[in-house]
Amino acid sequence: MRISSWGPRPAASVAERRAHRHLARAFRRASLDVVVQRFSVPGRGRSRNVIGIYDGPRSCLHVVMAHTDSAPGAPGANDNASGLGVLAALAGRLLRYPKRCDVWLAATGAEERIYTGSPDHLGALALARRVRAGPYARRLRWALSLDEVGRDRPFWLRSPVAAPRRGVEEALLGAAGRAGVPVTWVRDESSGNSDHREFELLGLPAAKLGVGAGGEPCRHMACDRPSRLDPKSLVLARRMTAAALRAR
Numbered sequence: 001m002r003i004s005s006w007g008p009r010p011a012a013s014v015a016e017r018r019a020h021r022h023l024a025r026a027f028r029r030a031s032l033d034v035v036v037q038r039f040s041v042p043g044r045g046r047s048r049n050v051i052g053i054y055d056g057p058r059s060c061l062h063v064v065m066a067h068t069d070s071a072p073g074a075p076g077a078n079d080n081a082s083g084l085g086v087l088a089a090l091a092g093r094l095l096r097y098p099k100r101c102d103v104w105l106a107a108t109g110a111e112e113r114i115y116t117g118s119p120d121h122l123g124a125l126a127l128a129r130r131v132r133a134g135p136y137a138r139r140l141r142w143a144l145s146l147d148e149v150g151r152d153r154p155f156w157l158r159s160p161v162a163a164p165r166r167g168v169e170e171a172l173l174g175a176a177g178r179a180g181v182p183v184t185w186v187r188d189e190s191s192g193n194s195d196h197r198e199f200e201l202l203g204l205p206a207a208k209l210g211v212g213a214g215g216e217p218c219r220h221m222a223c224d225r226p227s228r229l230d231p232k233s234l235v236l237a238r239r240m241t242a243a244a245l246r247a248r
């Protein structure tokens with residue numbers, strides 16, 4: 001993964017901005033419209049969400065997001081260059097098949113609360129507010145956070161609800177089944193530890209696809225390097241998400 005070979009990318013840093021530019025280029029190459037949503041990270045500076053937009057004939061919306069920042073000192077290969085890599089691969093293929101809904105692919109900023117000191121994932125908070133304030137407020141079917149999808153399958157699909165919902169977790173698990181990707185739904189502890197959290201807190205349906213039962217022993221550490229990633233995991237995460245976006 002090229003992005004994680006550049007070193008740590010804490011929120012509001014030059015390195016985070018560089019990774020964001022990389023995703024913006026990937027979205028533009030894929031002929032998506034690119035919107036940059038800027039926001040402040042108190043005490044650290046400015047960050048942003050880079051959103052690649054596919055505005056098709058449908059009125060509903062699917063959001064796929066991956067956080068761009070890493071913890072300081074961590075190259076963040078699995079957490080979360082893995083999610084960014086899947087986002088870029090999805091963008092490159094998005095125009096090839098019919099979509100069930102319009103699509104926003106979002107490279108969010110400032111997720112790592114361990115660094116920002118914020119109780120919220122700041123990029124996701126800005127993004128969820130943008131969805132809620134606009135025409136898609138009641139038309140968001142789900143927002144999916146790809147976070148640590150580079151190793152340790154079967155993946156876990158996580159959300160802070162009591163049981164899988166029909167149009168959200170069940171729809172995503174159904175897509176995983178069609179794509180032949182092993183995924184288990186596991187309820188979040190408390191409100192969730194990735195970008196889906198802020199959507200759910202604002203009453204918008206969301207979940208996270210990420211690491212399985214083995215966890216990520218190198219999370220926020222210098223050992224979260226690209227050599228630990230399993231390319232097959234990235235392909236499977238991409239296939240599952242594409243299956244969920246595709247019209248049937």
Ligand SMILES: [Zn+2]
Binds near residue numbers: 079111
């Ligand atoms: Zn993460």
